[in-house]
């Protein structure tokens with residue numbers, strides 16, 4: 472993908488037909504049927520980054536498929552100064568339950584950035600989808616002649632009340648709000664709140680099959696030996712992903728089993744907190760790092776993520792909050808055992824003991840115990856992984872997301 476002005480160009484060359492062998496004829500013909508009445512309709516997605524993080528990843532795969540089935544879909548990226556992203560990152564934290572107060576200056580900068588961006592972006596589409604809080608106020612700066620949808624990807628189960636009231640003012644201008652989980656449903660909203668689960672693209676670099684030679688090449692390039700069992704958490708260095716807690720868990724496991732931990736988290740341009748958290752993790756894991764038992768990676772490389780997930784004996788996701796948790800989906804799709812927090816969207820994906828293991832996010836001993844159990848019983852891991860992969864095939868592939876979007880378009884434009 473690359474930027475042409477404010478537009479992200481993301482034709483990856485893949486078509487719906489490419490998904491037929493993975494999901495079967497019924498799914499594919501269902502999608503063509505739903506797209507029939509939408510030929511030539513024009514849809515605009517707006518978010519604030521085209522790299523790093525689950526949201527960009529999904530839009531990146533969705534846009535080419537929408538175009539392939541005849542819905543002309545464009546993707547624009549809101550640009551802003553560093554301070555803007557610091558404020559919106561704090562919005563994100565506050566929406567996920569942290570208490571933070573915002574000054575009038577900060578709110579002013581948030582609005583001005585949106586207003587200024589609206590001067591660069593013409594909207595004459597049939598439907599507009601705005602992702603997350605960063606571009607939420609855009610709706611104020613247009614004469615609205617089409618349905619607008621606010622797609623919120625964060626965990627809204629317990630947002631900071633003051634911030635919620637501020638944002639709600641904008642949200643109420645929308646025709647529809649889309650959330651990932653029933654628990655994020657907000658009371659007192661006049662519009663429809665529609666639940667749509669996220670999904671992964673099985674053909675992307677992140678998820679496609681890799682040859683053994685490709686895997687070996689990637690691991691060598693990034694200096695990840697596999698002479699010991701590997702435990703991996705793929706996550707931005709973000710407090711909600713609890714990388715420091717992962718080090719605590721690893722320390723307990725390492726007392727009993729010789730193994731290695733990889734924490735892989737690229738730095739998103741709209742996430743200014745990443746490096747500070749990285750340094751704290753580095754400090755905490757210093758001895759393990761020196762001994763080669765903990766490896767921290769900050770590169771953004773989808774093939775590397777893919778390779779790491781495929782060779783890991785355990786995939787961890789010890790989040791404290793998690794809107795959905797695409798890394799869990801990705802791990803399950805690789806047929807690997809995933810051990811994760813019973814939080815946000817993760818229990819939608821993991822049935823405890825069937826498609827992985829769930830634990831209380833602060834249960835360090837519980838995490839360590841489950842990891843040991845899987846490391847010591849490879850057949851257990853294989854069984855969980857097989858069931859997890861089928862669960863993803865049925866529920867969380869991009870073809871299902873495409874189908875949901877077509878349903879929404881048919882409802883809004885029909």
Ligand code: UDP
Nearest residue numbers: 524525528705706707735736737796797798
């Ligand atoms: N990701 C990545 N490289 C990294 C860390 C994360 O490509 O170093 C990807 C990860 O594979 C997943 C997405 O970023 O596709 C994270 O999505 P998730 O829903 O797990 O969390 P979010 O970052 O959206 O909170």
